[in-house]
Amino acid sequence: MEPLRRHPEGRALRAEVDLRKVARNLGRIRAAAGGRGVWGVVKADAYGHGAVPVGKALMEGGATGLAVSSLEEGLELRRGGVRGPVLVLGGLRPEAVPAASDEGLAVALVGPEHLEAYARLLPAHPLKLHLKLDTGMGRFGFLPSELGPCLPALKVLAPWIEGAMGHFATADDPDQGFAQRQRRVFEACLAQLRDGGIHPSQRHHGNSDACLRNLLGDDTHVRPGLALYGLTLVPEGRALGLEPALELVAEVARVKTVPAGTTVGYGRTFVAPHPLQIATLACGYADGYRRDLGNRAVVGFRGRTYPVVGRVSMDYLTVALPVEVPAAPGDPMVLYSGDPAAPHSLERVAASLGTIPYELTCALHRRITRRFFT
Numbered sequence: 001m002e003p004l005r006r007h008p009e010g011r012a013l014r015a016e017v018d019l020r021k022v023a024r025n026l027g028r029i030r031a032a033a034g035g036r037g038v039w040g041v042v043k044a045d046a047y048g049h050g051a052v053p054v055g056k057a058l059m060e061g062g063a064t065g066l067a068v069s070s071l072e073e074g075l076e077l078r079r080g081g082v083r084g085p086v087l088v089l090g091g092l093r094p095e096a097v098p099a100a101s102d103e104g105l106a107v108a109l110v111g112p113e114h115l116e117a118y119a120r121l122l123p124a125h126p127l128k129l130h131l132k133l134d135t136g137m138g139r140f141g142f143l144p145s146e147l148g149p150c151l152p153a154l155k156v157l158a159p160w161i162e163g164a165m166g167h168f169a170t171a172d173d174p175d176q177g178f179a180q181r182q183r184r185v186f187e188a189c190l191a192q193l194r195d196g197g198i199h200p201s202q203r204h205h206g207n208s209d210a211c212l213r214n215l216l217g218d219d220t221h222v223r224p225g226l227a228l229y230g231l232t233l234v235p236e237g238r239a240l241g242l243e244p245a246l247e248l249v250a251e252v253a254r255v256k257t258v259p260a261g262t263t264v265g266y267g268r269t270f271v272a273p274h275p276l277q278i279a280t281l282a283c284g285y286a287d288g289y290r291r292d293l294g295n296r297a298v299v300g301f302r303g304r305t306y307p308v309v310g311r312v313s314m315d316y317l318t319v320a321l322p323v324e325v326p327a328a329p330g331d332p333m334v335l336y337s338g339d340p341a342a343p344h345s346l347e348r349v350a351a352s353l354g355t356i357p358y359e360l361t362c363a364l365h366r367r368i369t370r371r372f373f374t
């Protein structure tokens, strides 16, 4: 979806994305991955950060290429002027092969179902293929048991097979047992391919956490997403100095002083215990700021944090400030902080909701203005 065009006097809610931090995170994750090539994962509009600007920053920063989930996301990158390698992770129906070929997209081959159709199409519509192996994720990919019977058909596609890939289900789990098992299955599949005369020049099984936890085996490339945005759910990520690239900032729309006993918002779930100021911000659950953050989250303002009070509604939320704190319409308040240690960092807000930061950034609505710092 195109972003909603901003009017200079319009609603003041911004996702501020620092592309310099994205580039630095790329450098850090590449170092953690021992210098392997990086397919930067920018699906879902770069996890809500803005696929085209983030993608360009990653390519300028030396990424091998960009990974997206669908044909449409790949085409969006091309329309935005991204020229480097783009890999469609979610596979492609044969009908879409010509379009992907015209745009020079690489595609994950996610199972045996279209082998014949691809063999018919690729001579006229060439595509680079990355063979997806289901080593234990249980969604896309050839099962190891399917590989043997498919080898003759895969051999026909060998000229186009550039990569072999898998995906960890538990790279963030301190118990690495299952991840190690997936790695062994991957190696066994690669050996099977080699025996069948198929030699992918790229091998990649690792997401962000696999880079951070050294689960990379003999891979040539990695496929991080979350870490590029400076977000992480494992201690190794913070130790690496990843910098959260996104802050969500809303300007105060209205501020007023209310007496003790005033109730705020739908359902009257907040009652002012004493006189205080209520600042109303134009950010609500329609923007992706979850309804259950009311009476739970805090926002940053003038170096301190203040509580979100009452229910978050579709377009607005309300913040309680002591009466003596100077606040005026137009003042910026930080809803998601770029400081990973802040109580309103994306990781902490997500944890308070029992979810993961991916879900919060991906939910940021197109009506939020994206501002990029380069």
Ligand SMILES: Cc1ncc(COP(=O)(O)O)c(C=O)c1O
Binding pocket: 041, 089, 167, 206, 207, 208, 209, 223, 224, 225, 226, 227
């Ligand atoms: C196939 C694939 N590879 C790589 C990634 C990147 O994972 P992460 O953001 O955890 O690094 C994802 C994300 O969901 C994915 O689906």
